[in-house]
Amino acid sequence: MKGHCSIEELSAYIDGETADPERTAEHLRNCAACAGLHEQLLSVSGHVSALPGIQLGPEFLTRVMAHAAARAEQPPRWRWAGVRLAIAGCLAALVLVAAALYVARGLSSAPAPAKMALEKTGPALIAEGPSELHVAEPEEVSEDFESLGNADDASVDEMITGLSQTEWFGALAAAWEADVDLDVLLGSMDEDEAADFRNLLRDYIEEGQVT
């Protein structure tokens, strides 16, 4: 071997993941610099592995089972079919708004990104349940949802703000050449519709973590 081993090669050698470990071993026998670096990497890895672990008492299992049972007894927070209708209504309203703007502004054609975004997001949101979201949604949309965080820890308002800042929603709004944002959208709904829509977003975001 000419030159020195890379850090990546030495790291993989430590884990037995090199294609030719004999070659690396031979080099280490003849190169003090690489041997020294290898020793250091091996040492820090060994120290990490040897760190004491957390000790869980028997009450941990008891707590998990109690919480799991309590959560299982909670009624569903929303009716999925009803929310599907709600989201379908919202998207239909958005399409109508877009169409009205399109006609009013005399645009020759809707920009292609709008169509793509709508095809990618709207139908998938309507057709797929939350458990299929990660699989069914385009990667960029899933990543947007994942980036919004944990629904349990963030307020709904924070999630709404986060969603309105996602690339796909921004692209959708921009392509429509309208100041479409979630506040406007929510403002156009009655109280029940807005509540359903917020719950839908919460569940999508929460479910988006399960991959």
Place this chain on the structure above:
Amino acid sequence: MDPRMSGMDDWDLVARAQAGDMGAFAELVRRYQGPVAKFCHRMIGSTQDAEEIAQDTFVRVHGHLRRLKPQAKFSTFLFGIARNLTLNFLRDAKRRGRGVTEPLDAVSSVRDDATRPDRSARRHEIELLVERAIALLSSEHREILVLREVNGMDYDAIAEVLGCRKGTVKSRLARAREQLRNHVIGLGGELL
């Protein structure tokens, strides 16, 4: 504890749990509570927070039981949830301006050093140093290092949990080790 369950495959236990057998779910918790808690602990530093996140991980798994399908290793799914929860915790802690991964256990343990025999005190000193160095790593580097060194996962399993390619695991892990080495040296290299 049903002794027959201890030898059962994870997905067989999941199937029984899906049918309402809480004993099967309890066996899954027993089987993985240690590894999941270790992962959370080394990611976060605080024992109490790690326990809560580990607990939440299993509760969420239970909540999603009926949707689970045996498409990959159960542990991959489990650690994926634990990872998301720890990253959320770290992000929220950062947002609140709270220092993360400060080994709370270690702070109290330092006071005990005077009563420890020399060798034990020396080992404890090294542990503290390594813990502090781990805390200085980015969460991306910390998680891959913990999955490898603490949980003992191979590159394929790590790639599945992190949702990346094996080649990425190889290069990221190397950078993580290099960073850890640099931090350890920066904090007191004579320990190496």
